[in-house]
Structures are given as structure tokens and as C-alpha cells.
Amino acid sequence: MSNIAVNSPMQASVRVLIVEDDRDIASMLVDLMKDAGYGAEAVGSAMEMDRLLKRKEFQLIVLDGMLPGEDGFSICRRIRSANTVPILMLTALTKEVDRVIGLELGADDYVTKPFNSRELLARIRALLRRSSYSMQVKPVQEAMTFAGWRIDPVTRELTDSDGVHVSLTTAEFDVLLVFCQNPRQVMNRQEILARTHAGSAGPVERSIDVHVSRVRQKIEPDYKEPTFIKTVRLGGYIFTPEVSLARD
Structure with missing residues (x-):
């Protein structure tokens, strides 16, 4: 076939x-x-x-x-x-x-x-x-929360548990948003690339890995021992926190 x-x-x-x-x-x-x-x-x-x-x-x-x-x-x-x-x-x-x-x-x-x-x-x-x-004409997405963080797809803002805004590049935000929309699912690099623009600046695997590393540095309690975005051997990544719709 x-x-x-x-x-x-x-x-x-x-x-x-x-x-x-x-x-x-x-x-x-x-x-x-x-x-x-x-x-x-x-x-x-x-x-x-x-x-x-x-x-x-x-x-x-x-x-x-x-x-x-x-x-x-x-x-x-x-x-x-x-x-x-x-x-x-x-x-x-x-x-x-x-x-x-x-x-x-x-x-x-x-x-x-x-x-x-x-x-x-x-x-x-x-x-x-x-x-x-x-x-392509789906309704406006709602803000989500995970582990004390809040991510808003409309305003494209990320805030921590104290309400402090954390700056992300466009690619970093897109990668984190994809994880939040697909929590607790193993996603390979090609899947992440297909749903973001994160691979446009360089080779696919290297580009995705770099953006994931930068997101980890901004949201993980200890980015050297990540618990939110875990690497899956031969699989890609999995976003482990529970994700809920934000209650404003």
C-alpha cells in the first residue's frame, strides 16, 4: 500500500x-x-x-x-x-x-x-x-488554567499564580497553547509543528526542542527536572498538569 x-x-x-x-x-x-x-x-x-x-x-x-x-x-x-x-x-x-x-x-x-x-x-x-x-472559523477559545498558571488564547497572555504576566515569544506561546489544548497526550514533534509556527525558523526537531526548553524555563518549578512537560523517549512530549477552563 x-x-x-x-x-x-x-x-x-x-x-x-x-x-x-x-x-x-x-x-x-x-x-x-x-x-x-x-x-x-x-x-x-x-x-x-x-x-x-x-x-x-x-x-x-x-x-x-x-x-x-x-x-x-x-x-x-x-x-x-x-x-x-x-x-x-x-x-x-x-x-x-x-x-x-x-x-x-x-x-x-x-x-x-x-x-x-x-x-x-x-x-x-x-x-x-x-x-x-x-x-478555520471555530468560536473564540476560552482561557485555561493549569497548576496555578493561566493562559488566554485571545489576549495571548500567560500569568502565574500571583497574576504576574510572563513574557513568551509567539512560538513559545503557540507551543504551550498546544500542550494545554492536548493535556496528558503524547505529542511528537511533527504534531506540534503542524499545530504551530514553531518550526518555521529552523529544522523541525531542533526548533521544537528549543522552544520547549524555553517554555520549561518559564513555567517549570525546576526546569532542569521538568514535571510539567515531560520528554517521552522515542515519542515526543507529554503535558502532565490537569487543564481546566478559567473561572474569571
Whole structure:
């Protein structure tokens, strides 16, 4: 499948969740997504999906219609009631009425089994492009707090527990903001780069590492032994504090 891979920093930041109880199909879909440059994880039931969604954020869900326990159509309705994440229904149900039901329940696209891998990937890319465009006009973000600190995406200010303003460069602020928006998730350097402008001044890995080091010097209790932004071997970084919306 490597001949259809198109890798980019933006793709590296995309995570696809596959909800499919057939292990062979799930494994094939994970490989397809990874060959295309996306991050991918697979689960086999609604219960497993719910547990994973509490811990991680995904940019697209590929959802089987026929699952043990809660079926894909019910899951689709439930997700859509609280989330705008793109959903692609993937099912052996081929009747037109099933496709219409899936779309009416909130699915963004519907592909029947057996499917063509290239077509499925093209549909996924189209959904991600549309989602990316719509996210450009998202509502104003709210200020957040962590470990006594307060960060405001609108005013782009960082203040400590005493209300003292701490100066950050544009890149440093962007890096810290990305961590606050994705707490307790391992993020590699390419993911951080894709969500900031932190890599524009030099080589990606070196640039990100420098900015992280500078942020640590400004927020860590002991920047030589960082506890807020921890390095994950062969993984990148993880932001450990609990992040909450600020209460003004």
C-alpha cells in the first residue's frame, strides 16, 4: 500500500479511530491509515470506543454499522449529539434505506463492504479537508488554567499564580497553547509543528526542542527536572498538569 502514501506534517497530526469488530478488517484499515501518513487506532465495540475517546482526541471516526452490543447507527447518533467529529460509516448493509438512515443520523459519508481501499482513502481525505476548512472559523477559545498558571488564547497572555504576566515569544506561546489544548497526550514533534509556527525558523526537531526548553524555563518549578512537560523517549512530549477552563 506504500504507493498511495502521501505524508505531510498535517497528516501526521491527524488521528483516525476505527470502530470495527472484525479484526482482519480493523488491522487492514489501521495499516491503510498509517501508510497514508495518519495516526490510527482500532477498537471492536462501543464500550472500548467510549473509554478511548475519554483519553484521546481523534479527527475522524470510521464506524462499522454492525457491531456487537450497541450497533454503529446508535453509536453514530450518540456521537453526533455531542460532537462534530467527521464520521464515515463502513458497513455490509447495502440497501439504499440503510445508507439514508446512516446519513440522517449524522454520518458524513457511507461506504459499503467490500470496499476499494483507494476510494475509501479518497473519501477520508475529502472529509478531513472539509473538516479542516470548517475549523478555520471555530468560536473564540476560552482561557485555561493549569497548576496555578493561566493562559488566554485571545489576549495571548500567560500569568502565574500571583497574576504576574510572563513574557513568551509567539512560538513559545503557540507551543504551550498546544500542550494545554492536548493535556496528558503524547505529542511528537511533527504534531506540534503542524499545530504551530514553531518550526518555521529552523529544522523541525531542533526548533521544537528549543522552544520547549524555553517554555520549561518559564513555567517549570525546576526546569532542569521538568514535571510539567515531560520528554517521552522515542515519542515526543507529554503535558502532565490537569487543564481546566478559567473561572474569571
